[in-house]
Amino acid sequence: MSTETAAAAAEVVAPPPAGWEEARSRVYAVGLAAALPAVSRPLADADGHTLAEPLTPRTDLPAFPTSSVDGWAVRGDGPWQVVGRVLAGHTPPPLQADGSTVEIATGAMVPEGTTAILRIEESTRTADGRVAGTPRPTPEWREPGEEAYAGEELLPAGTPVDPAVLGLAASCGHDTLRVRRRPRAALLVFGDELLTSGPPGAGRVRDALGPSVPAWLRRYGCQVRPADVVGPVADTLPAHVAALRAALADADLVCTTGGTMHGPVDHLHPTLEALGADYVVNTVAVRPGFPMLLARLVDDDGRVRFVAGLPGNPQSAVVALVSLVAPLLAGLQGRPMPVLPQVTLAEPVPGRGDYTHLALVRWDRVAGTAHPVRHVGSAMLRGLSGADGFAVIRPGTSGVGGDRVPVVPLPLTPGERSW
The missing domain is CATH 2.40.340.10 (MoeA, C-terminal, domain IV)
Structure with missing residues (x-):
């Protein structure tokens, strides 16, 4: 084989970059296929998670007829004789006789036998102590099931849990929620030229991604501890392999910064090869941020982990986050692929x-x-x-x-x- 032929055979031909929309769809699909397991969390610990199953009420909402106003629960025509009082949190006895009434508070259970509720501000007292007035023609109470029926799907699986969802879940009678476990993420910062403190100078620049990428990942729902941020990692292949292998031991996703091309100290691609990763996306036809990638590793036990290679330039790295990492994390959390406004x-x-x-x-x-x-x-x-x-x-x-x-x-x- 001639020298020219050998050189040509050794040359690595890079695949064409994936289109931006295609890349987003591809990484979302692999994330959804590897969606994280469902766990039970107390309501107080469920904020920021994602529903793993639909949210349904355990009873009708409301579970019993509930007064909408402060006033009088009356039976029959007035004026009415006062026979008691009903407060929220109690089960009242029935109103058994026409012409009788009980004072009732907003939110209290409406007694059986009630034909109307007269608002307190629209009532008067007769000389003999009875209650008089004209109830409004529309009912002044909420019927059982008016908001929802027991077992009715109120929110689908894949809904992010926020304060409004927590309040709804509590009103439905839930103490815990089945949610997707939050993704665990880590960050490896590559580049001997990076400073981790002080101003840039003498050919070295300040690392801006070590402090910022974990904050972006947390905003996308990840757990990132200070110990999960490592770097700068030495610009050698053994150091890269060791750092990535260690990070993957606990993380569902490891982001790296820099080294996504094929320069003299770009070791990410050989590192992925050494660890047996396969590419989901290898470069994307987007500017800025072109040399981004997402790779997948599958253990013998079927556990799936991902490596997102972010470019070293800071804004390009953020473009890679919104292009590849965000849709991947949506899939891992079982969330729908969002429609861009x-x-x-x-x-x-x-x-x-x-x-x-x-x-x-x-x-x-x-x-x-x-x-x-x-x-x-x-x-x-x-x-x-x-x-x-x-x-x-x-x-x-x-x-x-x-x-x-x-x-x-x-x-x-x-x-x-x-x-």
């Missing part, structure tokens, strides 16, 4: 040829408009700090003011549903 561009946004362009924007939710921000180079974070998300400019197009385009919202508060 539409916004109106307030100003032109350039396209990137055959690549999808994710352009940082401020999103005016009242007006429904997106405004491009400045300082948006792939190595810059100034623009990101003032942005609400990324406008999606599809391949082969440019954004014109007035165009309707999808937007990928950033999860700006912990547990926020949008992504």
Whole structure:
């Protein structure tokens, strides 16, 4: 074999990048196929999790007829003789005689035999102490099952648990919820050139991803402990293999920063090969952020773990998070693939040829408009700090003011549903 032939045979031909929308769909599908197991959590510990089964009431809601007002539960025509009082939290005896009434509080159980409830402010007392007035023609109480019937599906599996869901679950009579276990995530920071403290200088730059990526992951529902953030990892293959193997021992997802290309100190691809990983996505046709990847490892016992290779440039790394990590985590948590909202561009946004362009924007939710921000180079974070998300400019197009385009919202508060 000639030298030229041997060199050609040894050359690795990179696969074509996946389209951005295709990549999102692909990683969501593998995440959903590996959805995390269901666990039972007390309501106090379920916030931020995801329902693993539909939420249904254990009884009708309300479970019994409930007064909507403070007033008088009356039977028959008035005026009525007062025979008692009903407060919330008690089971009253029936009203047995026409012309009788009991004082009733809002939320109290309506006595059997009640024909109407007279509001307290619309009642008067007769000289002999009886109650007089005209009840309103519409019932002043809630009927059993008015809100929901026992066993009725109120929320589907895949619903994120938030304070409103917790309140509803409690009203349904639940003490615990079946939820998906929250994903455990870790971060490996690659790059000998990185500083972890102080200002940049002398050819070295400050690591901006070590502090920020775990915070993004928490906002997507992950558990990330301080000990799960490791780096900078030495720029050698043995150091990369050892660090990734250790991180995968406990994590469902390991994110790495840098090393996603094939440069002289880019060891991520050989590390994945050494650990027996297979690629779900290897590069995405998106700018910024092109050299991103997602790989999967399957143990002999069937346990599935993932490695997300984020580019080293900070804004590109965030593009990889919203493009690959967010849909993967939605799948792992059993959540539906979210539909991206539409916004109106307030100003032109350039396209990137055959690549999808994710352009940082401020999103005016009242007006429904997106405004491009400045300082948006792939190595810059100034623009990101003032942005609400990324406008999606599809391949082969440019954004014109007035165009309707999808937007990928950033999860700006912990547990926020949008992504």
